[in-house]
Amino acid sequence: MHIFKKLLPILLFLSSITSFAQQIEIIQKPITFDDTRAQLSLDYLKRRHNLIQQTPTITPKMIVLHWTASRSLMGTYATFNKSILPNSRKALVNASSLNVSSHYLVDRDGSIYQLLPDTVFARHVIGLNYCAIGIENVGSDNYPLTQAQLSANEKLVRYLTKKYNIQYLIGHYEHTWFKNTSLWRETNPYYFSQKTDPGISFMRKIREELQDLNLKGAPAKK
Ligand SMILES: [Zn+2]
DSSP states (O other): OHHHHHHHHHHHHHHHHHHHHTTOOEEEOOOOOOHHHHHHHHHHHHHTTOOOOSSSBOOOOEEEEEEOSBSOHHHHHHHHHOSBOOTTOHHHHHHOOBOOOOSEEEOTTOOEEEOSOTTBOOOOSTTTGGGEEEEEESBBTTBOOOHHHHHHHHHHHHHHHHHSOOOEEEEGGGGGGGTTSTTOOOSOTTOOOOOOTTOHHHHHHHHHHTGGGOOBOOOOOO
């Protein structure tokens, strides 16, 4: 675990270099990833995904787009920065006390902040965290995502797809459609949530822009 923590800044530094080489500006704004968060991530991988690992890492296969449901970048950062989930989020706390987070956070003006290295475990999508990079966007149902966010997400998905073997691009509201597929890994069949983020029209627009990448979506809703 100690070695893993030493590796974190190196991973972030390496991703800054590659992002620069690929003409995308990514601002490094790491959230806390202490021993508590590392241990809770390993517990989550084991208890929820039935995966026993030595390091809290992922092999990215999928990108999941979200909105924060809050209006502030700093508020979201502060929420994700804690390692332990507050007790007020009862349904989630019962499943694990690991706090929620995501790898990226995109502000209203399209600025891209990286909160965690791409291959570090983050809790942002039930059943699929073990293989999914999360991109959060500041916005909500009543505060629809902006054109600048659409362009930033498009660039970021292109950049990540070049870097990793990404096969799927989904909106968070589509995650439950993976139940009954081999990708879905959640030990409790009754633990899932209904989501609307990041909105149907945002997903339609970004898929139009990224057609050439041939990324798969979620399987048809059953
Ligand atoms: Zn979400």
